[in-house]
Amino acid sequence: MLDWERLKDCANADGEFRLHARFWTGTLKIANGPHSTRIDMRDGAISAIEPWFASLAGDLSVSAPAAEWEALLAPTPQPFYQDLYAATVHHGFTATGNRTHFCAYYPALRRLVELMRDVKNSEA
Numbered sequence: 594m595l596d597w598e599r600l601k602d603c604a605n606a607d608g609e610f611r612l613h614a615r616f617w618t619g620t621l622k623i624a625n626g627p628h629s630t631r632i633d634m635r636d637g638a639i640s641a642i643e644p645w646f647a648s649l650a651g652d653l654s655v656s657a658p659a660a661e662w663e664a665l666l667a668p669t670p671q672p673f674y675q676d677l678y679a680a681t682v683h684h685g686f687t688a689t690g691n692r693t694h695f696c697a698y699y700p701a702l703r704r705l706v707e708l709m710r711d712v713k714n715s716e717a
Contacts, residue, residue: 594625594662595713597642603708605638610708614638614701619694621702624656653690653702661685665706666713677706 604610615637622645623630629645645651655677657665661684664674673683678699680686688695695702 594628594630594659595666595709596716597630600705600709600712601639601642603712604705607704607708610701610704611637613704614698617694617698617701619653619691620651622651622654622656622690624654625662626657626659628659629656651690652694653688653698655686655688655702657684657686666710668710668714670710677703 604614614634617634617637619634621632621634623632624645631641631643631645631651632639633641657680661680664671664684665677665680665686667674673679677686677688681688
């Protein structure tokens, strides 16, 4: 899907992400079709990113088929793919888990998706 180490470095160096993620400690699961990735957050920074092999959900889980991720991470996304929340309402994305974390850290999650888009499209 993308260079996860580069995403970690970009996110941890990004002022907007760090501001919105401050105090966030938890686990985010990104499920891209059959492939899942675990993102560990510690005190507002990404401490680790690794493949997720467990069947258990993290504190938050964002999942969609691979084609949906491709549309969300496109250089110029089509309508309702420009934002994760819109993609959960109008497309095949689901966000599950701790609603308190989702609400409190949605701006950080939104920024993380933007950084994912940047990393993915700079790889090409």
